[in-house]
Amino acid sequence: MSREKLKVVCVLYDDPVEGYPKTYARDSIPKLEKYPDGQTMPSPENIDFTPGQLLGSVSGELGLRKFLEERGHTFIVTSSKDGDNSVLDKEIIDADVVISQPFFPAYLTADRVAKSPKLKLAITAGIGSDHVDLQSAIDRKITVAEVTFCNSISVSEHVVMMILSLVRNYIPMYNWVVKGGWNIADCISRSYDLEGMQVGSVASGRIGLAVLRRLHPFDVTLHYFDRHRLPNSVEKELNLTFHDSVESMVRVCDVVTINCPLHPETEHLFDEKMIGLMKRGSYIVNTARGKICDKDAIANALETGQLAGYAGDVWFPQPPPQDHPWRSMPNHAMTPHTSGTSLSAQARYAAGVREILECYLDNKPIRDEYLIVDGGALAGTGKHSYSEGSATSGSEEAAKFKKIN
Numbered sequence: 001m002s003r004e005k006l007k008v009v010c011v012l013y014d015d016p017v018e019g020y021p022k023t024y025a026r027d028s029i030p031k032l033e034k035y036p037d038g039q040t041m042p043s044p045e046n047i048d049f050t051p052g053q054l055l056g057s058v059s060g061e062l063g064l065r066k067f068l069e070e071r072g073h074t075f076i077v078t079s080s081k082d083g084d085n086s087v088l089d090k091e092i093i094d095a096d097v098v099i100s101q102p103f104f105p106a107y108l109t110a111d112r113v114a115k116s117p118k119l120k121l122a123i124t125a126g127i128g129s130d131h132v133d134l135q136s137a138i139d140r141k142i143t144v145a146e147v148t149f150c151n152s153i154s155v156s157e158h159v160v161m162m163i164l165s166l167v168r169n170y171i172p173m174y175n176w177v178v179k180g181g182w183n184i185a186d187c188i189s190r191s192y193d194l195e196g197m198q199v200g201s202v203a204s205g206r207i208g209l210a211v212l213r214r215l216h217p218f219d220v221t222l223h224y225f226d227r228h229r230l231p232n233s234v235e236k237e238l239n240l241t242f243h244d245s246v247e248s249m250v251r252v253c254d255v256v257t258i259n260c261p262l263h264p265e266t267e268h269l270f271d272e273k274m275i276g277l278m279k280r281g282s283y284i285v286n287t288a289r290g291k292i293c294d295k296d297a298i299a300n301a302l303e304t305g306q307l308a309g310y311a312g313d314v315w316f317p318q319p320p321p322q323d324h325p326w327r328s329m330p331n332h333a334m335t336p337h338t339s340g341t342s343l344s345a346q347a348r349y350a351a352g353v354r355e356i357l358e359c360y361l362d363n364k365p366i367r368d369e370y371l372i373v374d375g376g377a378l379a380g381t382g383k384h385s386y387s388e389g390s391a392t393s394g395s396e397e398a399a400k401f402k403k404i405n
Contacts, residue, residue, distance in 0.1 A: 006073045014079045048063045051347035058077055078091070081105075097357075099122075099123045100122070100131065109393075109395060121144075125147065134389065135389050138388060162333055196220065198252050203261075251278070262391050267391050283310070286314060302332065310332050
């Protein structure tokens with residue numbers, strides 16, 4: 001039997017400033033049958049969108065409006081999420097369900113949870129639920145779910161792109177072309193080959209392992225740290241060196257890619273001390289969460305040359321204030337958390353959100369691999385990947401973001 005009529009609040013990023021697409025660059029996207037580990041793709045009873053459409057911004061609505069309103073539920077979609085006067089703050093008070101994306105997170109802090117007595121379910125349209133105060137969700141027995149694996153390969157591709165962009169100095173080269181130049185010496189003065197370098201991954205979960213697999217053909221020496229060691233067969237296949245601490249790994253690496261979840265144990269893991277252990281002229285690529293790195297320590301290391309480059313797809317908070325140091329630091333290759341929201345990934349996480357909602361509304365169990373918190377405890381993927389507590393502190397800084405017109 002379906003649940004009572006609910007209020008669902010969905011926070012999505014703004015529509016394109018150049019106008020919502022009337023046509024797309026491609027007519028279709030590949031149809032995938034399963035994820036690399038055999039997990040099945042999202043399997044909702046139906047979808048009300050065409051895969052390959054822009055679904056993650058406000059007008060796309062994750063393709064959910066028809067489904068929810070036909071069942072009699074109230075569906076609020078907004079990009080206004082930060083500050084006391086935001087739409088989210090006003091609507092969450094009597095919301096039953098909140099949907100958000102990691103790329104433009106609705107920070108469900110302890111204060112917001114406390115003033116939302118009806119809140120029963122928080123869904124992440126993507127992967128990574130650190131924008132939810134997990135401790136508050138545990139204490140209040142709020143279910144937290146995410147669409148596990150939906151964009152892991154998308155992110156791993158972005159990591160490889162960023163590593164090559166940094167090491168080969170791609171962005172300055174491109175900029176010389178745009179400026180009309182042919183400044184070869186300037187272009188290659190910070191350009192190296194990735195071949196032969198020591199590359200390490202902090203974590204070897206779905207994203208970390210996918211990154212390691214994609215880097216293996218580049219003839220690099222691969223290292224990794226994870227609190228869950230990979231099977232011996234995988235280590236032999238990829239010629240991986242396991243480290244029992246991040247400190248051990250970063251001492252030997254030329255490139256470090258961060259692929260672990262954010263929780264209290266990983267918050268500001270890469271601070272001045274950790275970066276100081278790295279080789280001079282190393283590179284960091286972080287598509288995990290911005291708060292895993294101390295923002296000032298990263299900027300200072302780029303200024304001094306301790307780091308040769310930093311490429312990040314993640315910030316804290318999101319969106320970051322205009323004066324965030326990562327916008328102006330030298331030798332960076334930052335992107336605005338786009339790695340996991342390609343049009344291909346959107347089709348999967350929109351379908352996954354629909355599947356989670358169908359299960360919840362029809363009183364059916366949500367897939368175990370989608371669960372982060374359930375029944376007052378870490379559950380499913382949450383038990384493997386997270387620790388209790390919260391990493392939302394400081395997210396109010398997002399209210400300082402001003403749109404650039």
